[in-house]
Amino acid sequence: MEVKAAMSQNMAYRDGGVGVAVVTLDGELEEKLLLHDDGAPPPPVRRHERAAPQKYQRDDRRHRRPTEGGGDDVDDYRERFVRAYDRLRDELVSDDACELTDDAKRWLAQMIDYNVPGGKLNRGLSVIDSYLLLKEGREVTEDEFFLACVLGWCVEWVGLRGINDGILLKCHITRLIKKYFREKPCYIDLNELWNEIALQTSLGQMLDLISIHNGADNLAKYNIKGYRRIVKYKTSYYSFYLPVACALLLSGAKLENFSGLRDILVEMGIYFQAQDDYLDCFADPNTIGKIGTDIEDHKCSWLIVQALGHADRNQIEVLHNYYGKKDSSSVSKVKSTYTALDLKDIFSEFEDRAFKHLVTSIEAQQDRAVQEILKSFLKKIYRRKK
Structure with a gap:
């Protein structure tokens, strides 16, 4: 199956979980990544x-x-x-x-x-x-x-x-x-890759800053499309695509020969950032090593996007009134709204769909070494706790 075809068949999870049935992970998919082993x-x-x-x-x-x-x-x-x-x-x-x-x-x-x-x-x-x-x-x-x-x-x-x-x-x-x-023969390609990723990351940071400014003016401007755009450029390219692309160039390969590779790694980066947003709110600070501040900082996070998509009129009013405020009372009201909306369960469902979609796309890659690289990345981040 072509990568693009596999991705088009699995686009449903991209809406962040609105109106999509729960997908249970197949044991076969977990077996492919050896996610249950004891090694770490x-x-x-x-x-x-x-x-x-x-x-x-x-x-x-x-x-x-x-x-x-x-x-x-x-x-x-x-x-x-x-x-x-x-x-x-x-x-x-x-x-x-x-x-x-x-x-x-x-x-x-x-x-x-x-x-x-x-x-x-x-x-x-x-x-x-x-x-x-x-x-x-x-x-x-x-x-x-x-x-x-x-x-x-x-x-x-x-x-x-x-x-x-x-x-x-x-x-x-x-x-x-x-x-x-x-x-080395890869010198020009390496330079072009680094310049491209540097520009994309900088533009992603700009998109993030602009979204915070606009969201502070009107929280309704936060949506899943805008969130994905920010994360794609701010996180996915330099965190996931760049390491693999560098290794391919260093090994003598041409990036254009790996159709769909960039798309898979971008989706993996978006999944990773959604995890970060979830952990920022719900993880134990002693486990992740920091106290989350996405709510106080008025971030366009995965959680606030999902909350706005599932909240009723009263809950939306609470979010508008208290999201982005620095005091602990406001933060507690936002977190209580998240809990009332069952965002933990919604995230778990999203994570299962994202995982299944990524495994399907990875299995569509023809190069076995590239498959192994992508599986190793996914194994490291699947259901991580910090």
């Missing part, structure tokens, strides 16, 4: 757990594909990624593009450490994991592994503390790609 990847390296910066030391070991469910190989490539990150940071701090003072070098090193590693390490590892899957069947050299690390290091550059920091990191991406890929 090791927790991400947190900033406060990282050792002091050290110079990268190459070794002669060959990288082996990590075994299913974790183990020494997974720990190995995670550690090697962190070493590669340290090397790249040190290179940028000592770059002769500018005569930096010691204070400036310290600021630059601290800024890079603050914004790049930590929980965002997983996006970098996605580049490496995808590349290794594409190269399955032969040994991957240390140089190839390091190049995948370069692309993985560049993956996270949004959500920064300051405008100038963001500009610096964006410039660093271009500089690293030029340094390590200028002589």
